[in-house]
Amino acid sequence: ETGVTQTPRHLVMGMTNKKSLKCEQHLGHNAMYWYKQSAKKPLELMFVYSLEERVENNSVPSRFSPECPNSSHLFLHLHTLQPEDSALYLCASSQGGLRGNTIYFGEGSWLTVV
């Protein structure tokens, strides 16, 4: 149990589907993140929310749309994805900024786009 819970753990979707990934953290942190992990690259930061406000958008295509309704919940809405978007999507949280503050990850959501 990492304190960061992601659902669903596995998702298969067609390129015309709309789906969402959900993340909930139980650590009392005030910053939440979406990362993408694929076989060919190290972890890539997608979005960061601090106190429910988006503070980073790392040049992510608009077919990925994040939502942070409160400091404990984070969503990633998916629409018209491409097969190359298939990857492990990791949610993470931290207390404040990253200087000396560890970031904790969830177990991830495996996404397959067909």
Added chain:
Amino acid sequence: GESVGLHLPTLSVQEGDNSIINCAYSNSASDYFIWYKQESGKGPQFIIDIRSNMDKRQGQRVTVLLNKTVKHLSLQIAATQPGDSAVYFCAENYGSGYSTLTFGKGTMLLVSP
């Protein structure tokens, strides 16, 4: 199970041996470093961290060494167990912003009984 990070450097050891996993970091301004363990099908799990004002830090069966002169980080695992089999990667933080944590590609540790 599923895995990411194919074609990673691999370290194979026997159960009971000590393992040393190395990481070269890129930014001389980095002042905080973290080691993560990622088992197949799971998210990265925090193992140990170290700040740049230290050169060694010990945890339970793990030790992290930091050599700022050559920008090198290592993770030592004592008495390696089959349950230690996983991908290990380091992360470096060079600032206080939210996007200043950079991850390495990782090393796969395989422990044989």
